[in-house]
Amino acid sequence: MAMKIKKGDQVVVIAGDDKGKVGEVLRVDRSGGKVLVQGVNRVYRHLRPSRQHPQGGRIQKEMPVHISNVLPVDPKTGQSTRVGFRRGDDGSLQRVARRSGESLGTVKKV
Numbered sequence: 402m403a404m405k406i407k408k409g410d411q412v413v414v415i416a417g418d419d420k421g422k423v424g425e426v427l428r429v430d431r432s433g434g435k436v437l438v439q440g441v442n443r444v445y446r447h448l449r450p451s452r453q454h455p456q457g458g459r460i461q462k463e464m465p466v467h468i469s470n471v472l473p474v475d476p477k478t479g480q481s482t483r484v485g486f487r488r489g490d491d492g493s494l495q496r497v498a499r500r501s502g503e504s505l506g507t508v509k510k511v
Contacts, residue, residue: 404429405473405484405496406436407506412471413481414441419466423474427463435465442466477501 406412410426419441428437442464450457472481475498482500486508489495496505 404431406468406471407496410505411474412436412438413474414438414466414470415472415481416470417442417466426471428465429468430465433465434468436468436471437463437465438471439463473498473505475500475503476505477503 406426406429408426408429411423412426413423414420422438422441424438424440426436427439430436440463443461444464445459446462447459448454448457454460473484474480475482477498478501480500482498484505485497485499487495487497489507494508496508497503498505
């Protein structure tokens with residue numbers, strides 16, 4: 402089965418500390434079932450002084466969240482939606498928003 406969330410999708414977080422935040426998917430880890438979303442699940446990384454970071458200090462970075470905790474944003478309504486699949490006229494497999502039926506992009510061309 403094709404993945405329901407892809408890199409570049411706009412998603413909304415539906416569970417956890419960042420519930421309700423919207424961001425773009427930066428990376429999808431298929432084997433671990435996690436996604437990296439811009440601006441979500443930010444943590445501090447403490448660095449000791451080095452050549453790259455002479456001062457050391459703390460930097461903020463995003464950590465992955467489980468794929469079950471995010472839903473794609475419907476392009477028509479702007480709300481979260483589940484994803485379905487439909488065959489296009491040319492035989493290609495397309496992802497569609499269940500809420501409005503709007504296309505979310507092509508998965509596989511035939």
